[in-house]
Amino acid sequence: MFKTITLATALATFGIIGAASAETLKLGNVAELSGPGATVGNAWTDAINMGVDEINAAGGVLGMQLEIDTYDTQTDAQTSRALVQKAIDDGAFLILGTVYSSSTIVNMLVTMQQGIPQIVGSESPSITQKGNPYVFRSSFGAQKSMPKIAAYLDEGLGAKSVAVSWVNNEFGKGGHDAFVAEMEARGIEVVADVSSEVGQADFASDVTQLKSANADAIFVYLHEEESARLLKELRKQNVEAPIIGETTLLNQKVIELSEGAADGIMGHVGLTVDAPNPEIQAFAKRFSDRYGYKADHNAMKGYVAIYTAATAIERAGELDRQKVADTLHNMTITVEDVPNILLNVSWDETGEVSRESFLVEVQGDETIVKDMLPAN
Amino acid sequence: MTETVLSIRNISKSFGGIHAVRDVSFDVYKGEVLGLIGPNGSGKSTLFNCVLGQLKPDAGGVTVTGQDVAGKRACELSKLGVGRTFQQLSVFPEMSVLDNLILAGQEHRGSMFSRLFGPSDAGLTEEADRMISFFRLGHLRDELAGSLSYGQQKLVDAAMAFMANPALVLLDEPAGGVNLTMLGHLKERLKTYNREHETTFVVIEHNMEFVMSLCTRIVVLAEGAIIAEGTPEEIRANQTVIDAYLGS
């Protein structure tokens, strides 16, 4: 007893990191807890908190307990920038978030300038194309997933023309541009290109335009609620063409909100709780037991993010941010090593992620995994 | 004869078939205090608004020191040397009495730009102080105008009308709502100002005692036309006027 106190005093006197901080490792989670992105940010945050509790229960990272500070960006880019700075000031070793690309593009400048590794849930292609050595994704950028969709449209459906419905913000614009580029590359004609606003209520005119284009397929890249509204309107106006989408469109939330209108839509998802993998199923169960709602891909991104952080720090072997960032580049985590990483995953030198993904179809209110696509 | 300050020539104005003013003409000379009276609905306000350029008469014209006022905006009229007071309280309530008076004078000093780069009081503090002490408001100089009593605000309103050294001042019911003691003070100050500066006044007022003792000449309107004109004594004795007020 006496000894410990003396030791602590000595440590404090010599200015060596205090006893408390030797036992905990602070991470910052900057996410969209309010504002339009609240749904997304809350799922992301809940999964991170669950991951932290599991990691701590299993002994922590490098023998230290993780402590997570959460900051609400209000889905505002400038606030997120300030809060990333605040998290760093508060001593966060590594930053998780944000999910919205509009925020990430801004706040990743801060972590870059100060050399702090950041694991984000954003999917805008530009994030990993700016040469930022500290930013890493936990899910695909749109430029990774679009080729998979293009291949399916071309080879699977034999489509010669396609109509696109996208939401006019960073998320939608990024996906739209990547998609259109792939279509050009494969010689599929984009016959209708319809943008919509976040929070748009009336999709009648969008659907009228999509319908009158008579395309072989319709590609949808909207947020969850707008996807549901669009699907309902597509069904109402009796649109027959196959509807194809990326992760968001095939989200459980869309299926639930569109009340049957999602039946038959197909698409590509990077992460889905409906995948038949035992790890993913176990995660989905733990999550819904704990929070009372079904996990979605945003929750999975958050979960992967916290396990990525923990694994990278563990592998770097010491609390050196540069070393952690270096470890993350060209790193691979397998499910055998870390079951909770859910799927085998690799990062390239830009921080872009690569792993298997899924081709799914909605049947009734179930998402059925039709095919497993290899990592690219 | 002395110089004509305000000249009203054959003004007529009707609203939807009702002839509010019919063919009214008169002149007002320098240094005069002219009272414009008449029972309710006699056309005083309509005539007043024609003089102020706010209403366009159907026929006739108004000139102030020889210039036509037709179509002039209030601020342009002010530049022509016409000051006025309002029937309702019309001060700037959230500004000090001093600022009220400086504002009343500043637009007549220099150009827009010289005012921006010149002194913040546009060089008017002294003059405003003179005006304040003339109306015996010295103790209220730095109070907010809106916090003054009704009568005091009426005094500030009147003082503002004089800040630009106008040739003609139109007083719209200056006595309305002012208590007796304050009324005497107001009347005496107006008279003194008129005497000292030879400023021409036109007064619309319902308080006959006030009008009779302030004005040098009175014009009586009834049903849109002039029915009498003369000194207060003459008007007081005029049976047509008495009938107009009591009704036939």
Next chain:
Amino acid sequence: MLQLKNLYGGYGKITILNGVEFEIPKGTITTVIGPNGAGKSTVFKAIFGLLNVHSGQILLEGRDVTGRTPKQMIGEGVTYVPQGRNVVPQLSVYHNLELGGITARDQSAVRARIEKVMDQFPMLREFRDRKAIELSGGQQKQLEVARALLLDPKLILIDEPSIGLSPNLVAEVFRTLQALRDDGVTILMVEQNAKAALAMSDFGIVLELGQTRMHDRADALLADPRVGQLFLGGHMEEA
């Protein structure tokens, strides 16, 4: 019928009534005259509960009704026709009349009463479906007077009914008022057109500077030379 005792009142900072006192008997027409700013309209507002009474009392048939709301005064059988235009512009003539009886429980009685009032004012029947704003000034005033009759009031306060009316309409309004008096209604009126008003009234009251200066039979006031002088700025001796 109505008695005012030493009434003081006004708007905010300004006191306009400085101890008004008078009493009017039932079933008569009394006209209040006086120069502008004497407080004539203010007295009406004070009686009808639209103005704060600082001190003094208003008695209606001996009951103290000081500080009642307009609605309560209507309940006491008093109606008020203010100065100026007071119709509801976008409603029809008929609906304007209905508003006169809006406080009554029994709306079928109100409808019956409207028919009766339209008999008294045939013009209203002719224009019953026009919007009130489309009537001429005189017609609007008649509408207002008619509206004030809907609840069969005991006492009507009328503020300057003659403004904007042609002389023959004024005479008509006055005749209507006299007929009402003959039916037992008490009328208190403010009028600029003092001569004509006194000529058709039973009593007259002269107000000046918020105080009662004279109170006499109408014909006596009409003959009094001091009344004419009062309008042109002479002061009156205490009456």
Next chain:
Amino acid sequence: MKQLKILGLVAILAGLIIAPFTQATYGTYVLSSWLVFTVAAMGLNLTLGYAGQISLAQAAFMGIGAYSTALMTMAGLPWIASVVVGMGLCFVVGLILGYPALRVQNHFLAFVTLAFTTLAFLVMRNEEWLTGGIYGLVGVPRPSVAGLSLMDGTRYYFFTLGVFILASLSFWWLVNSPWGRAFKGLRENPIRANSLGVDTRLVTLLAFAIGAAYGGLSGALMAPLVQYIDPMSFTLIISLKILLMVVVGGSGYFFGPFLGAGLVIMLPEFLRFAEAYYLMIYAALVVFLMVVCPSGLLGLLSRGIAAIRSREPAERGDLKEGAQL
């Protein structure tokens, strides 16, 4: 009283100079962004508080300033040139936007300016060739002063503080000049002002244009601070936020926007303990403040001071004298 005020000002200024040394980078950033928003709020305070014209376009003006700065400095032009261009553009657009104010007032004016903000947003988002579209412009450089780079947060803070002080001084000078008096005249009694020779049309337009120019300056400071601009930073919500700053602080009071911006930006920091509830608490406080004191916090303060003052001298000399009149 006056000495006390000067003393207070010196203390605040000293505080602002010392502040970044007591704060981590985040604190300095928040302080910088307070200064930036105060400049925008100051401009709106001129339009709204002094001249009485409601405007929901301040965010759009910030946007015009920020985009001018970003485009010009990224093309290698000096910051100061971009400020001149940005403020000039805002001034001209402000003059044009002021025209509706000559015809309509109150909520109508609010809606015209609201529509303008929305249209400005659409242009910023959709005209990708110029504005970078939805992604905005990334990597706005911070200017150098006399060869000294301001990339460091604290240095940029002092730069912002300097510009802020200049802006405040010129604002102080403007509102105390005859122009300021004419603005107040317009707010309190436009008809009377007009009859005294104030050209109310011209003054209305100027109130808009000068207020807009301050918005432009604020944008020109913001772009290098955030080093990134995108259309989402200049939406209606931001306009409302700036309006909130002015009204909560006390519109028409010189220091109103300082306080208001401080509150809007700092209060979330103080309420962070309340976590998810802080927006709720904040909104409830605003509703409460508006109900009990619509003239804002400084209005509340001056009301309090007036109450204390009027209690002190039991008998005021002027009342006596007034009674004699």
Next chain:
Amino acid sequence: MSDFLQLIISGLSTGSIYALAAIGFTLLWQASQTINFAQGEFVMVPAFFILIGSRVLGLPFPIAIGFGLAVAVFTLGFVFKRLVIQPMLPHGHLPIVMATIALAILMRELVKEFYSAEAQTFPALFSEQTFDVFGAVISHQDIGNLAVSAVAIIALQLFLGRTRTGRSMQATAQNPGVAEILGVNVQRMVLYTFMINAALATLASVLISPIYLAKFSNGEPIGLVAFLAAIVGGFNQVRGALVGGLLIGVIDNLSAAYLSSEYRIAGPMILLIVIILLRPQGLLGTSEGRTV
């Protein structure tokens, strides 16, 4: 042609719901010069009152609607008028504007914290079955929305025109001074207006939520459209708000289809500016006086 018809019909259906929100908005303006910046949230919140009734309290859906209506009329009508608007009325427009903006934030946050941040499905009153008319697809819901809105507006007009209370409310809106001397309890009539506004908002909520889903952030776009509709149609006319709502619904669709989907909200905004500058009283408004 069938596209055009489709756009018009869908626009009318959504527009009729906008009209309900816009009418309440104009009623508040007429009765008390209140500009309610929280009007969109007034439409958003009742859906949650109803969801609480049906999901938390387990009431059958029609009864839950009644429950939601009652709660909305009490909180958004009575409490809003008495506690928020009434004390501010003497102080002019700006404090009311600011307070209602803050109130909007408060309502959004309350729903998010105490119900859910997620969008919720909401049972539809009408089936989603469709039929074809000249190539345009029309659902029962479209017809239902138009019909319910029309009935509500006609009922409102009848109430205002035919009942004693309704006429008292008209008198209060057009000339409060006269209303008072005729014995109308002016304050109570103003209160009724607030309660009617809450009821109309609830109705709009019930109609729009099945399509739009119930979500805490829905108020903002709905409120904005209600403003636009009210101003375009005329601030002092129930008819005006109706026409404004329908017009905005249609123009929004047409400008998205035929101008540019990226600039779709520019259409209504430019219309707004033009209307304010050329005809500030709105398309159907009268320049003099306030009229119901």
